[in-house]
Amino acid sequence: MDPNKAARLVEQANTVHGWFSREAAMLFALLDEVQQENAVTGPLFEIGVHHGKSACLIGAMAAPGREHLGVCDVFGGQESNASGSGSGDRDVFERNMRRLVPGTLDVRVFGKLSSALRAGEIGTGYRWFHIDGGHNPNEALGDLRLAAEVLGETGLIVVDDPFRPEWPGVTEALIRFLDQDTRFAPVVVGFNKLVLAHRLHSALYCAAIDDRARRAAYGIGPPWLLKELPFLRDSLRILYLPSHYRPPPDGLLARIAKVFRP
Ligand SMILES: C[S@@+](CC[C@H](N)C(=O)[O-])C[C@H]1O[C@@H](n2cnc3c(N)ncnc32)[C@H](O)[C@@H]1O
Secondary structure, eight states, X not given: OOHHHHHHHHHHGGGSOSSOOHHHHXXXXXXXXXXXXXXXXXXXXXXXXXXXXXXXXXXXXXXXXXXXXXXXXXXXXXXXXXXXXXXXXXXXXXXXXXHHSOTTOOEEEEOSOGGGOOHXXXXXXXXXXXXXXXXXXXXXXXXXXXXXXXXXXXXXXXXXXXXXXXXXXXXXXXXXXXXXXTTEEEEEEETTEEEEEEGGGHHHHXXXXXXXXXXXXXXXXXXXXXXXXXXXXXEEEEEEOOTTOOOOXXXXXXXXXXXXXO
16 A cells, blocks of 8 residues: 555544554554555455454455455454453444445455354465454464454464464464474564565565565655564564664644644
């Protein structure tokens, strides 16, 4: 997705409650652009929509008429949200999707626990699979295994909340999954997302992450830095803010703008 379109969508989705930062959206858009350039096609899926903040952007990545968006959330069945991660609301989700995503998009909603979801009902060949549902080890591990089963050869799995002290289950699931399924390699971690690809195709995405100019074009260049460190059997690209970085004080940019445009 073009960075300007992604920035517009982020702005429009400002009022949607959820957990999806501007930088995460720009990382999604950059990787989507790599898929477009390399003719990686297929449906897209998200487990855990809450009010649809990330689903809106993923939906906008889909080519209407050719690609559909599948989503799964327990919605009203919050008593089965074992990890207490978010709280989906189907009405709010559908309202937000209608407002922010072209009406021509085919959205297939699975209102149930993701552990009850089967590859047979959602199909295969996915180019994008975002996991942001239950955060307990077995929930996240089940979601990773399902994603691996339905992903197309050149597709991406994106996992929310990796390495977060509040959500150790996601990290446990990631490590167990990568240990068992050696077909997958990590591409990059940053902005609270970890991206995985089939090992045979990960170089395509890694090269795009390594491209400084490309990162800058998507607004995820400096002050964010990139480093690479060993992780399990691979090396992992990490997008991070240096510990000495201090964001400009609140309102500074607005005050500067006022000086130039009184
Ligand atoms: C962190 S929120 C999702 C945030 C959302 N992606 C966003 O952009 O704001 C997690 C969502 O997963 C749903 N959920 C939790 N456990 C689930 C499970 N086991 N199966 C399906 N959905 C689940 C919750 O209802 C909630 O809507």
